[in-house]
Amino acid sequence: MSLTDLCKSACEAKYIVQNLSTDEKNRALLAVADALVDGKSKILSANEKDVANGHENGMHQGMIDRLTLDDKRIKAMAEGVREVAALPDPIGEVMDEFERPNGLKIRKVRVPLGVIGIIYESRPNVTADAFALTFKSGNAVILKGGSDAINSNIAITNIIRDALKSCGICETAVSLIEDTDRSVTKKFMTMNEYVDVLIPRGSAGLIRTVVENSTIPVIETGTGNCHIYVDKDADLDKAIPIIINAKTQRIGVCTAAESLIVHEDIRDTFLPLFSKAMKENKVEVRADEGSRSLIEGAVSATEEDFGKEYLDYIISVKTVKSVDEAIEHINRYNTHHSESIITGNEESAQRFLDRVDAACVYVNASTRFTDGFEFGFGAEIGISTQKLHARGPMGLKELTSYKYQIRGEGQIRG
Numbered sequence: 001m002s003l004t005d006l007c008k009s010a011c012e013a014k015y016i017v018q019n020l021s022t023d024e025k026n027r028a029l030l031a032v033a034d035a036l037v038d039g040k041s042k043i044l045s046a047n048e049k050d051v052a053n054g055h056e057n058g059m060h061q062g063m064i065d066r067l068t069l070d071d072k073r074i075k076a077m078a079e080g081v082r083e084v085a086a087l088p089d090p091i092g093e094v095m096d097e098f099e100r101p102n103g104l105k106i107r108k109v110r111v112p113l114g115v116i117g118i119i120y121e122s123r124p125n126v127t128a129d130a131f132a133l134t135f136k137s138g139n140a141v142i143l144k145g146g147s148d149a150i151n152s153n154i155a156i157t158n159i160i161r162d163a164l165k166s167c168g169i170c171e172t173a174v175s176l177i178e179d180t181d182r183s184v185t186k187k188f189m190t191m192n193e194y195v196d197v198l199i200p201r202g203s204a205g206l207i208r209t210v211v212e213n214s215t216i217p218v219i220e221t222g223t224g225n226c227h228i229y230v231d232k233d234a235d236l237d238k239a240i241p242i243i244i245n246a247k248t249q250r251i252g253v254c255t256a257a258e259s260l261i262v263h264e265d266i267r268d269t270f271l272p273l274f275s276k277a278m279k280e281n282k283v284e285v286r287a288d289e290g291s292r293s294l295i296e297g298a299v300s301a302t303e304e305d306f307g308k309e310y311l312d313y314i315i316s317v318k319t320v321k322s323v324d325e326a327i328e329h330i331n332r333y334n335t336h337h338s339e340s341i342i343t344g345n346e347e348s349a350q351r352f353l354d355r356v357d358a359a360c361v362y363v364n365a366s367t368r369f370t371d372g373f374e375f376g377f378g379a380e381i382g383i384s385t386q387k388l389h390a391r392g393p394m395g396l397k398e399l400t401s402y403k404y405q406i407r408g409e410g411q412i413r414g
Helices: 003-017 022-038 040-056 061-067 071-086 125-136 147-166 182-188 204-213 236-248 264-280 323-333 346-355
Strands: 094-099 105-112 115-120 140-144 174-176 197-201 226-230 257-263 284-287 314-320 338-342 360-363 400-407
Touching (some): 040 061, 040 147, 071 125, 226 323, 257 264, 264 284, 323 346
Parallel strands (some): 115 197, 226 338
16 A cells, blocks of 8 residues: 555544543453453564564664563563553543633533644554554554664554454554665655654654654654752652662663762762672663762763763763752753652752653653553653653643634624
8 A cells, every 4th residue: 555545544543532432442452452461472472573683784882672572572562551541531522611701601512632643662562552542532543663673663563453343443543664675654744735744752863853844733842951950958768769770770771871960068978889789680881070080980971971862771960969960960951751850959940840841751750650550641652851741751631733613503703
């Protein structure tokens, strides 16, 4: 099927999907979840090919981690779909209701966006997450995954489409662009006649390419240069486990911490503890002049290090004189994703919450919690780092718009 025909089919499907009842959508989602588990051998077989190709092509370990599926991740994928089925259906929600002096009764009602295009890299679990969220919110979806996960994405999409068909629902509610040629991707970005919104999910380069080339409205999901600031009033027993979790639990995700900021008043006490923890977890440290001598094996940090999303066992370190200097540093170098302060001082905590420019700002917690599942959304389509329409983890409501429904009794405008 040509790209144009695929987009036309999705455009036709959106009018069917938007009129499905909540029960119809939930039954289909539960069928998809079961089918993913039942079809895990097909998914794992396809994924093995992608992972082997990744190793052969010299793919970075962080990207290999994103790409790899196993029994646990497939079960988590299916559980994410079930979680979405269990969530309240946002479609038809009356967001506001009022009557004008002339008797017109106006309702603001939540509706689907229409056809959502999603361009993403490496992570095949996005295929299931994207389908579940777009389908439950009444949208049709066109997926364009990266060539590195093409076999996995085809297997997952085919399983989803078969499950939809078994429920009597048009399989074109979800489509996958299988052509991996970059020219096809660029053409897809111009299909505004059929696609209502485009969401890129992946590297800074991918997101920039979509923003610069798309004629379709774009919701930007950003890269994650996430910081943890250890304040002078921090509980150091809390700080080390938080940093280890944020840096090392999964290095290849946008919520991983890439930079540590330390108040100079606790530098001498805290940095040796931090150094020991990073050495035990095989994390390379790139530090500024004020902290390097206190961290075993640390190398000099450059300007580039402070603004870099490593997706690797590497972290930068910066010392500051105050919470305000920490905030200034973060707002200069961050990607407006997720930032955290570790402190026992409520005034410093609130100052950090109020002044850091990011989608998610934490006090005494790991940045790894910026996730649709962790926020109770069931799954997410991505983490929006922009400020228009949606920000932070994008769940069901973030995949909707609204319209006004107006009832009159013959009123005309004078």
